[in-house]
Amino acid sequence: MINIFEVHETNKMIEQENLDVRTITLGISLLDCIDADLDVVCEKVYTKITTLAKDLVKTGEDISLEYGIPIVNKRISITPAALVGGAACKSPEDFVQIARTLDRAAKEVGVNFLGGYSALVAKGMTKADELLIRSIPEALSVTERVCSSVNVGSTKTGINMDAVRLMGDIVHETAERTADQDSLGCAKLVVFCNAPDDNPFMAGAFHGVTEADAVINVGVSGPGVVKYALEQVRGADFEQLCETIKKTAFKITRVGQLVAQEASRRLGIPFGIIDLSLAPTPAVGDSVAEILQEIGLESVGAPGTTAALALLNDQVKKGGVMASSYVGGLSGAFIPVSEDQGMIQAVNAGSLTLEKLEAMTCVCSVGLDMIAIPGDTASTTIAGIIADEMAIGMVNQKTTAVRLIPVIGKDVGEVVEFGGLLGYAPIMPVNRFSCEGFVNRGGRIPAPIHSFKN
Amino acid sequence: MKKAIITVVGKDTVGIIARVCTYLADNQINILDISQTILDGLFNMMMITDISGTGKTMGEITEELDRLGDEIGVVIRCQLEDIFTKMHRI
Numbered sequence: 001m002i003n004i005f006e007v008h009e010t011n012k013m014i015e016q017e018n019l020d021v022r023t024i025t026l027g028i029s030l031l032d033c034i035d036a037d038l039d040v041v042c043e044k045v046y047t048k049i050t051t052l053a054k055d056l057v058k059t060g061e062d063i064s065l066e067y068g069i070p071i072v073n074k075r076i077s078i079t080p081a082a083l084v085g086g087a088a089c090k091s092p093e094d095f096v097q098i099a100r101t102l103d104r105a106a107k108e109v110g111v112n113f114l115g116g117y118s119a120l121v122a123k124g125m126t127k128a129d130e131l132l133i134r135s136i137p138e139a140l141s142v143t144e145r146v147c148s149s150v151n152v153g154s155t156k157t158g159i160n161m162d163a164v165r166l167m168g169d170i171v172h173e174t175a176e177r178t179a180d181q182d183s184l185g186c187a188k189l190v191v192f193c194n195a196p197d198d199n200p201f202m203a204g205a206f207h208g209v210t211e212a213d214a215v216i217n218v219g220v221s222g223p224g225v226v227k228y229a230l231e232q233v234r235g236a237d238f239e240q241l242c243e244t245i246k247k248t249a250f251k252i253t254r255v256g257q258l259v260a261q262e263a264s265r266r267l268g269i270p271f272g273i274i275d276l277s278l279a280p281t282p283a284v285g286d287s288v289a290e291i292l293q294e295i296g297l298e299s300v301g302a303p304g305t306t307a308a309l310a311l312l313n314d315q316v317k318k319g320g321v322m323a324s325s326y327v328g329g330l331s332g333a334f335i336p337v338s339e340d341q342g343m344i345q346a347v348n349a350g351s352l353t354l355e356k357l358e359a360m361t362c363v364c365s366v367g368l369d370m371i372a373i374p375g376d377t378a379s380t381t382i383a384g385i386i387a388d389e390m391a392i393g394m395v396n397q398k399t400t401a402v403r404l405i406p407v408i409g410k411d412v413g414e415v416v417e418f419g420g421l422l423g424y425a426p427i428m429p430v431n432r433f434s435c436e437g438f439v440n441r442g443g444r445i446p447a448p449i450h451s452f453k454n
Numbered sequence: 455m456k457k458a459i460i461t462v463v464g465k466d467t468v469g470i471i472a473r474v475c476t477y478l479a480d481n482q483i484n485i486l487d488i489s490q491t492i493l494d495g496l497f498n499m500m501m502i503t504d505i506s507g508t509g510k511t512m513g514e515i516t517e518e519l520d521r522l523g524d525e526i527g528v529v530i531r532c533q534l535e536d537i538f539t540k541m542h543r544i
Contacts, residue, residue: 002535004489004500006542007459011531066512068533254540 011068018224018286019252020070021259022279024060025115025200026053027207027215027272030079038088042101045084049076049105049114052214052269057110059266063259071259072421076106077205077217078116086128092135099139099146106145113188115205117148120195123157123444133163136170140185141177147203153193153390155397159445164390167191168383168439172406175375179408182416186405187370191386193393193400198273199329204366204401215272216264217329220256221279222248224286226316230294241295242315249276249319257324275329276320277365278312280340282423288312288333289342300342301352309333310363330399332365338418338425339370347426354385354428362392367400372416372425375408382406384435387445395448456506457486457535460519464528466497474501474530477522481515482507497528502535 013019033044053076060074078084085098099117106114117139119129136148150167153159171186178185190204197208200217207215229248233240256274264271280288289300295308313332321327335357337343346352354371361367367389373382386402393400407416410427417424460478462470471488478485483503490499508515516532523530 001487001502002459002538002542004491004498005493007461007500007538008493008498010538010541011461062513065516066534067537068531069537251541255537258536258540 013222013225013251014069017222017228018281018283019222019255020072021218021256022221022277023073023075023200023219024056024071024259024263025075025077025205025217025219026056026267026269027077027198027211027217028052028079029207029211029213030084031209033084034087036087038085038094038097041085041088042097045098046101046105049078049102050108053109053111055267059263063262063266067258069255069259073112075111075200075202075205076109076114077200077207078102078114079207079209080116080118080120082119082126082129082132083209085132086126089128089131092131092138095132095135096139096142099135099143102146103143111145113145113147113202115147115149115202116207117146118150118206120151121160121163122151122154123160125160125163133166133170136189137173137177137185140174140188147188147205149190149192149195149204149206151192151195152386153394155194155394155451156447158447159193159387159390159394161387161439161445162442164387165380165383165439165442167386168379168381171382171404172379175406175408182410182418183375183405183407184418187403187418187422189403191390191402193390194398196329196399200275201277201279201330203403211272212270214269216260216267216269217272217275218256218260218263219275219277219279219329220252221277222252223278223280223288223291225252226278227285227287227291227294230291238311242311245312245315246319249316250323253320253323271326273326273328274320274324276316276324276327276331277329278316278333280334280336281421282339282341284341287340287342288335289340289346293342299349299351300346301356305356306359306363309335309360313364330365334366334369335360335364336370337428338372338423339421340423344423344425347428354430358388358392361389361400362396365399367393368402368404370403370405370422370425372405372407372427373430374411374427375406376411377406377430378434378436380434380436380439381430383439385430387439391445455504458503458505458512458515458532459535459538460501460503461531462499462523462528463496464523464526467527470497470526470528471499473522473526477519478503481510483515
C-alpha cells in the first residue's frame with residue numbers, strides 16, 4: 001500500500017516543484033472534410049472539430065481536479081491545412097478563410113491553441129502548399145489561436161531550399177504584419193526538419209496523415225522536479241547524476257501516462273503517445289537552464305553546456321520510455337529562450353549566444369526556439385539560419401525546428417514582452433555577414449548518404 | 455472499490471482528525487488506513503479511503519474538504535489513489 005512519504009513526495013512535486021501535465025492534445029483528421037467548395041470545407045471543418053472536441057476542456061479539468069495534478073493546456077492538432085484546403089483554395093486569401101474557421105472552432109471548444117495550419121514540403125511544394133505558405137502572414141495576424149508549421153526537410157529527402165528561402169520571407173512578413181504586438185505572429189510559426197506526426201506541443205503540432213481519425217497525445221513536463229532531485233546529489237559522480245535524472249523522468253512520465261489513459265477512456269478516443277519533454281515556463285523554478293546549472297555550469301552557454309544537455313536529454317528518454325507504452329512526439333529537453341527564466345538570464349549575462357544555442361540543438365529535441373532577433377535582420381539571413389538548423393536535423397536524423405522572432409522596430413539590447421507562457425526575451429545579435437548567394441541558388445540539398453538504408 | 459487519498463497538512467491543533475472523520479462519516483466515505491507524522495515541521499496526515507459508497511462527486515468532496523480545511527486552518531486534499539501508485543509502483 002502507498003505510504004505517507006510517497007504521497008508527500010508526489011504532492012511536493014506538484015505544489016513546490018511545478019510538476020504538471022503540460023498539454024492534452026486532441027489530434028483530429030480533417031481528411032474527410034475535403035471538398036471542392038470552400039464554404040463546404042469550412043463548414044465541415046468547424047462541425048468536425050466542435051463535435052469531437054466539445055468535451056476536451058471539461059474532461060481535462062475533471063481529471064486535473066480528481067487527481068490533483070494541474071493540466072496546463074488543452075489543445076487541438078489537425079491534418080495539415082494545405083491538404084485539407086488544397087482542392088478548394090485558389091488563392092492565399094482562400095486559405096485565410098480556413099484559418100479563420102479554425103480560430104472560431106478553437107474558441108468555441110475553449111482550447112488555447114490549435115495547430116496544423118501547416119504544409120509538408122520536404123521535397124517539393126504543390127500549388128496548394130505554396131498558397132498556404134504565402135497565406136501564413138495574414139492568417140497569423142487575423143487569428144488568435146491558430147498555430148502554423150512548415151516542414152522543409154527530412155533525412156530521407158534532403159532540404160527543400162526553395163521552401164527555406166520562401167520561409168525567410170514569410171517569417172519576416174509575419175513579423176511585420178504583427179509589428180503592433182511585438183511581432184507575436186512569429187511565436188506561432190515553426191519551420192521543421194523531420195517533423196513528427198504526433199507532436200502534442202505547440203506551435204508545431206499537427207495531426208499526420210498516417211494517424212487515426214482522432215487520437216489523444218499528452219505532453220508531460222517537470223524541469224523543476226528534475227532540478228530539485230539534482231539538488232539532493234550535488235557533487236556526486238555522473239553515474240549517480242544519471243540515475244537520479246532517470247528515476248525522476250520515470251515518475252513524471254507515469255503521471256502523464258495516467259492522464260493520457262484517463263483522457264482517452266473518458267473521451268472514447270484512442271491514446272496515441274506520451275511526449276517525454278522537459279518543457280520550461282517563464283516561472284521561477286521551472287527552467288531547463290537551471291537544471292544545467294545544477295549539473296555544474298555557472299551559466300548556460302559556458303563550455304560543457306552541450307555535453308550536459310546531451311546527458312540530460314538522454315537520461316530523460318531512458319527514464320521515460322520505461323514509464324509509458326508509447327513514446328513519441330518530440331521527446332527531450334526543450335531549450336526555448338523567452339520561455340525559460342534561466343536562458344533569459346544567460347543571454348543577459350552574455351554567456352549564451354545564438355551560435356551556442358545552435359550547437360545545443362544538435363543534442364536535444366527541437367531547435368532554435370523563441371529567440372528574438374533584430375527586426376531589420378535580412379530575410380535571406382533568416383533563411384540561412386533556418387538552413388543551418390535543417391541541416392543539423394537532416395544529418396543527425398532528428399527533429400529540428402526554428403521559431404525566430406524578428407522584432408520589428410527593435411534592436412539588440414532591447415527586450416520584447418510576449419506575455420503568459422511565451423514569456424519575454426532580450427533581443428539577440430545575429431551574425432551580420434550575408435548568405436544571400438547561398439540561399440538564393442534555388443533547388444534542393446540532396447539527402448545525406450546515410451539515409452539510404454533500404 | 456474506488457480509493458481516494460486524503461491528506462491533511464498544517465499546524466497541529468486539537469480536533470483535526472475528529473472533524474475530518476466526521477465529514478467522511480457523514481458522507482459514507484470509509485477509512486481504510488490512517489497514518490500521521492511530522493514532515494518539514496508540519497503536521498501531516500494521510501488517509502486511504504473508499505469513496506465508492508458516497509453519493510457525492512470527487513469535485514464536491516474536494517471542494518467541501520477544501521472549505522473544511524480553511525475552517526480548521528490546514529490544507530486538505532483529496533486525490534484518486536492512482537496518481538500515487540502509478541508514480542511509485544512499477
